[in-house]
Amino acid sequence: MKKLAIPLFAVLAATCIAASVYLVFFVTPLEYSFNEAGKFNGSSLFFNQKIFYFHVGHAFWLFGAVFVSGASSIAYLKTRNPRWDDIASASTDVAVAFGAVVLLTGSIWAKAAWDVWWQWEPRLTMSLLLWLVLVGYVLVRRFAGPSADRIAAGMAIFGMVGVPFIYKMVGQDSHPAAGKNGVVATLGPGMRGAFWLSVAAFLCWYLALVLSRLDSTRAERQLRELREHGLDLGVLQ
Amino acid sequence: MSMLRHAARVAWKDLRIELRSREIVYTMVFFGALLVVIYSFAFPRDARAVRGSIPGMLWVAIAFTGTIGLGRAFDRERENDTMRALLLAPVPRLAVFLGKALATAALVLAVAAVCTPLLALFLSVPLFAHPVPLIVIVILGAIGIAVIGSVFAATLLKVRSRDVLLPVILYPLLVPLFVAGTSCTAALVAEIPNFDAAWYWIQFLGIYDAAFLVLSIWVFESLVIE
Numbered sequence: 001m002k003k004l005a006i007p008l009f010a011v012l013a014a015t016c017i018a019a020s021v022y023l024v025f026f027v028t029p030l031e032y033s034f035n036e037a038g039k040f041n042g043s044s045l046f047f048n049q050k051i052f053y054f055h056v057g058h059a060f061w062l063f064g065a066v067f068v069s070g071a072s073s074i075a076y077l078k079t080r081n082p083r084w085d086d087i088a089s090a091s092t093d094v095a096v097a098f099g100a101v102v103l104l105t106g107s108i109w110a111k112a113a114w115d116v117w118w119q120w121e122p123r124l125t126m127s128l129l130l131w132l133v134l135v136g137y138v139l140v141r142r143f144a145g146p147s148a149d150r151i152a153a154g155m156a157i158f159g160m161v162g163v164p165f166i167y168k169m170v171g172q173d174s175h176p177a178a179g180k181n182g183v184v185a186t187l188g189p190g191m192r193g194a195f196w197l198s199v200a201a202f203l204c205w206y207l208a209l210v211l212s213r214l215d216s217t218r219a220e221r222q223l224r225e226l227r228e229h230g231l232d233l234g235v236l237q
Numbered sequence: 238m239s240m241l242r243h244a245a246r247v248a249w250k251d252l253r254i255e256l257r258s259r260e261i262v263y264t265m266v267f268f269g270a271l272l273v274v275i276y277s278f279a280f281p282r283d284a285r286a287v288r289g290s291i292p293g294m295l296w297v298a299i300a301f302t303g304t305i306g307l308g309r310a311f312d313r314e315r316e317n318d319t320m321r322a323l324l325l326a327p328v329p330r331l332a333v334f335l336g337k338a339l340a341t342a343a344l345v346l347a348v349a350a351v352c353t354p355l356l357a358l359f360l361s362v363p364l365f366a367h368p369v370p371l372i373v374i375v376i377l378g379a380i381g382i383a384v385i386g387s388v389f390a391a392t393l394l395k396v397r398s399r400d401v402l403l404p405v406i407l408y409p410l411l412v413p414l415f416v417a418g419t420s421c422t423a424a425l426v427a428e429i430p431n432f433d434a435a436w437y438w439i440q441f442l443g444i445y446d447a448a449f450l451v452l453s454i455w456v457f458e459s460l461v462i463e
Contacts, residue, residue, distance in 0.1 A: 133410065151389065154392060159409070
């Protein structure tokens with residue numbers, strides 16, 4: 001079962017991504033944005049809006065991954081069971097990759113929609129700072145030596161708590177809205193299917209990546225423990 | 238109550254070492270003064286531009302001297318391996334943490350107390366036009382840096398590349414603090430001071446400090462084990 005999980009999710013991800021690429025480019029309607037009064041808004045995105053399916057799909061699981069690593073870091077500090085630490089580490093590694101995709105696609109979209117590559121508004125700033133914490137986490141893991149696991153766990157928890165402060169800190173919001181009346185909830189019927197398919201595709205992709213990363217972090221840890229054990233016994237030098 | 242007494246004792250121990258050697262304060266103050274001199278060459282010096290950039294200068298100085306001071310304050314425990322003794326002491330670890338954070342906050346404040354007047358003097362900005370909110374925000378900033386910094390500086394004690402990793406860990410976490418500090422200072426030194434904004438940022442930083450103090454108290458014990 002465990003051995004099957006990675007190829008299963010990988011295959012699922014591949015098919016779903018292929019299907020959603022097809023749906024996005026050949027089936028979904030072009031986007032015409034309307035302003036609040038329901039009139040056609042001159043600054044519509046048309047074809048550029050297609051990046052939405054990939055940007056938001058990654059953003060969902062970026063925050064999912066951050067939550068997973070924060071929660072498993074708490075569990076690790078509470079129980080001291082290194083399995084939790086492996087999960088946190090693997091999830092953060094994948095979150096860094098997803099964060100990079102979110103920032104890149106977001107930046108391309110911002111150029112099309114607002115004609116700037118970057119804007120300091122809440123969600124962009126939040127994603128960037130969150131991503132910086134994640135990169136710091138990876139650096140700590142790599143360079144902090146034997147106590148890296150604890151420091152990294154602390155960082156993940158502190159980073160998670162910091163998110164609402166970052167959100168509150170930056171002023172006005174020109175990002176497409178999220179939540180009950182947001183873009184996702186009010187998607188047109190032609191777009192909804194393709195959107196949720198792409199979200200599911202990237203969930204499978206995330207799971208496949210995390211599971212395979214989990215295997216290698218666990219193997220690394222076991223190797224490290226084995227070496228320490230050997231050193232203690234005097235077998236290794 | 239005894240917890241606070243123990244914390245005060247740990248803090249007083251640190252401060253007494255510092256008062257005798259004056260190593261951290263002298264070097265940090267000198268470093269801060271050098272920063273001010275570099276600023277006055279690096280940035281345009283006309284009155285308008287300085288008004289715009291002075292909050293950044295102040296808080297960059299606080300950030301830099303803060304991390305250097307933190308690193309040094311905990312290095313001292315490492316050099317003589319006294320951190321273990323401190324953790325073994327028959328007081329709650331919470332008291333050790335609070336004491337360390339208190340002493341660090343005092344050091345950061347001492348440096349800020351020198352750097353801020355120097356900035357006002359060299360760049361001729363009316364930084365002290367409204368001293369009370371400025372002092373409050375600097376105190377809150379120093380507390381935030383000291384609290385979050387003490388947690389990570391303590392965990393980094395045994396790590397070889399701790400000098401590089403401390404800012405790598407701290408700065409992303411401290412961004413809200415720096416934004417609150419600079420925004421509040423900017424609101425105060427503006428030509429027409431905006432007290433509502435300043436008060437908003439003081440509240441923001443107060444809540445931020447409180448949240449991270451509680452979080453640090455929770456996790457310190459599980460993060461710092463020898």
